[in-house]
Amino acid sequence: MTDKLNKLKTILGEVYDLSTALAVLDWDQQVNMPVAGSDGRASQASTISRMAHEIFVDDGVGELLEALEPYRRELPPDSDDACLLKVARREYNRRKKVPTAYVSEFAAVTSAAHMQWEHARAQADFSIFKPALEKIFRLRREYAGFFAPYDHVYDPLLDEFEPGMKTADVKEIFAQLRPQQVKLIHAIREKTAPDTSFLHQQFDSQQQWNFGVEAAKMIGYDLKRGRQDKAAHPFTTTFNLNDVRITTRIFPDNFSGLFSTLHEAGHAIYEQNISPLLERSPLGTGASLAIHESQSRLWENLVGRSREFWTFFYPRLQAAFPGRFDDVSLEKFYCGINRVEPGLIRVDADEATYNLHVMLRLELEIAVLEGKIAVSDLPEAWNEKMREYLGVTPENDAEGVLQDVHWAGGAIGYFPTYALGNLISAQLRETAEKAIPDLDRQIANGNFQILREWLTENIHRHGSKFEPQKLVEMVTGSKIDPAPYMRYLNRKYGEIYGL
Ligand code: ZN
Numbered sequence: 001m002t003d004k005l006n007k008l009k010t011i012l013g014e015v016y017d018l019s020t021a022l023a024v025l026d027w028d029q030q031v032n033m034p035v036a037g038s039d040g041r042a043s044q045a046s047t048i049s050r051m052a053h054e055i056f057v058d059d060g061v062g063e064l065l066e067a068l069e070p071y072r073r074e075l076p077p078d079s080d081d082a083c084l085l086k087v088a089r090r091e092y093n094r095r096k097k098v099p100t101a102y103v104s105e106f107a108a109v110t111s112a113a114h115m116q117w118e119h120a121r122a123q124a125d126f127s128i129f130k131p132a133l134e135k136i137f138r139l140r141r142e143y144a145g146f147f148a149p150y151d152h153v154y155d156p157l158l159d160e161f162e163p164g165m166k167t168a169d170v171k172e173i174f175a176q177l178r179p180q181q182v183k184l185i186h187a188i189r190e191k192t193a194p195d196t197s198f199l200h201q202q203f204d205s206q207q208q209w210n211f212g213v214e215a216a217k218m219i220g221y222d223l224k225r226g227r228q229d230k231a232a233h234p235f236t237t238t239f240n241l242n243d244v245r246i247t248t249r250i251f252p253d254n255f256s257g258l259f260s261t262l263h264e265a266g267h268a269i270y271e272q273n274i275s276p277l278l279e280r281s282p283l284g285t286g287a288s289l290a291i292h293e294s295q296s297r298l299w300e301n302l303v304g305r306s307r308e309f310w311t312f313f314y315p316r317l318q319a320a321f322p323g324r325f326d327d328v329s330l331e332k333f334y335c336g337i338n339r340v341e342p343g344l345i346r347v348d349a350d351e352a353t354y355n356l357h358v359m360l361r362l363e364l365e366i367a368v369l370e371g372k373i374a375v376s377d378l379p380e381a382w383n384e385k386m387r388e389y390l391g392v393t394p395e396n397d398a399e400g401v402l403q404d405v406h407w408a409g410g411a412i413g414y415f416p417t418y419a420l421g422n423l424i425s426a427q428l429r430e431t432a433e434k435a436i437p438d439l440d441r442q443i444a445n446g447n448f449q450i451l452r453e454w455l456t457e458n459i460h461r462h463g464s465k466f467e468p469q470k471l472v473e474m475v476t477g478s479k480i481d482p483a484p485y486m487r488y489l490n491r492k493y494g495e496i497y498g499l
Contacts, residue, residue: 031247083465102146147159161414194332196339235247236268275462287465338496
C-alpha cells in the first residue's frame with residue numbers, strides 16, 4: 001500500500017508544483033509585467049493549467065485512489081493520510097465530472113468576459129457586459145448539471161469554494177443575520193457620526209509602507225518567508241509554505257493601505273503556519289475561502305480596528321506622522337476608523353454594512369440561476385436591493401452591478417464566503433478570549449503572538465484537512481453561527497454610537 005500511496009503523493013506533488021508555478025506567473029502579471037505581455041502570459045497560464053488538470057484527472061490517479069480506499073478506511077479518520085486521500089478523492093471526482101470541452105469553453109468565455117466587463121465598467125454601461133454574463137450564467141447552470149441530482153442548483157457552485165457547504169445552510173445563516181444587521185444600521189443612522197476629517201490628510205507614502213510592514217511583522221507575518229509588493233488590487237499568493245507573498249496599495253491622502261496590509265498579512269500568516277508535513281499536497285493550503293477570510297478579517301478588523309490594537313499602535317502612528325494627529329485623542333481616532341457609512345461599494349464597506357453587500361449578490365445569483373429574473377434585470381434588481389438594505393442608490397452601473405470582477409471570471413458562488421468569513425472571525429475571537437482570558441491586555445501591550453499561536457494551533461496547522469463546517473465546530477463547539485458576530489457588532493457600535 002505504501003508504494004501506491006507514495007506514487008499518488010508524487011503525482012499530487014507535481015500537480016502542486018504546477019499550480020504554484022501558475023501562482024508565480026500570476027503574481028508577476030499583477031506586480032511587474034508590462035501590459036503588452038498579457039497575451040503571451042495567457043498562453044503560458046493556459047498550458048500549465050491544462051497540464052495540471054490532465055495529470056490530476058488521469059485514470060491512473062482514479063485507480064490509485066480506488067486501490068487505496070480500503071487502506072484509508074483503516075486509518076484514524078483525522079490522520080494526515082486519511083484526510084489526504086479523502087480530499088484528493090473529492091477533488092478528483094469533482095474534476096472528473098466536468099468534460100474537457102466545458103473547461104476550455106469556460107476558460108475562453110471568462111477570459112473574453114473580463115475585457116468586456118472592464119470596458120462596460122469604464123463606460124458604466126451594463127449592456128456591453130450583458131451578453132458575456134448571459135453566457136457565464138448559462139455555463140454555470142450547465143456546470144451544476146454535471147453534479148445532478150442536487151438539492152439546489154447553487155450547491156455545486158458553492159461547493160467549489162466552500163467544500164461541504166449547502167445553499168440551504170447559507171440561506172438559513174443569512175436569514176438570521178439580515179434583520180439584525182439592518183436594525184443595527186437603522187439605529188446607527190439616528191445618531192451623530194464620529195468625526196473622520198483627520199483621516200483625510202496627506203500621509204507620506206513611504207512612511208505608510210514602513211508602518212504597514214512593521215505592523216504586519218508584529219502580528220506575525222514572517223518576512224523571511226514572504227515579501228510585500230504593490231498591486232492595483234491587493235492579494236496574497238503562496239508559492240510554497242516558505243514563500244507566501246502579499247501585495248498592498250497605498251493612497252497618499254488616507255491610510256486605508258494599512259488595513260489592506262493587515263488583511264493580506266492575515267491570509268499570509270494562515271498559509272505560513274500550515275504544518276510542513278502537508279506541503280506539496282492538496283492539504284497544504286487553507287481549508288476554504290471562508291476560513292481564509294476569517295483570518296484576514298480577524299486581523300484587519302477584530303484586531304486591527306480594536307481599541308486595544310490602537311492603544312499599542314497609536315503612539316507609534318503619531319510618531320510616524322508628526323503633526324497629523326496632535327489634537328486627536330486615541331478615543332477620537334478609534335471612533336473615526338470605525339465610522340459606519342452605508343455606501344455603494346463593497347470593498348469600501350465598514351464592518352456593520354459589509355455583509356449586506358454580500359447578501360444582495362447571493363440573492364441575485366440565486367434568482368438568476370433559478371430563472372426568477374433574467375440577466376438583463378440585474379441592474380434594476382441590484383439598485384432596488386441597495387435601496388432596501390442600505391438606503392443608497394447607485395447613480396450608474398459602474399457603482400452598482402458592474403463594480404466587482406467576480407462574475408466576469410465565472411466565480412458565481414464565491415461571494416457568500418466573504419460574509420461567512422466575518423462570522424467565523426467573531427466565533428474564533430470569542431473562543432480565543434475564553435482560552436486567553438487577558439487577550440485584550442496582551443494586545444494592548446503589543447503581544448500579538450499569543451493570539452497568532454492560538455490560531456496556528458487551532459486553525460492554521462491543519463491546512464485543508466477538514467471541511468470548513470467541521471473545522472469551525474472542532475474549534476468553537478458550534479457550526480458557522482451569526483450570533484457571535486452580531487454580539488461583536490452590537491457591543492462595538494453600541495459603545496461608539498451610544499445605542
Ligand atoms: Zn481576503
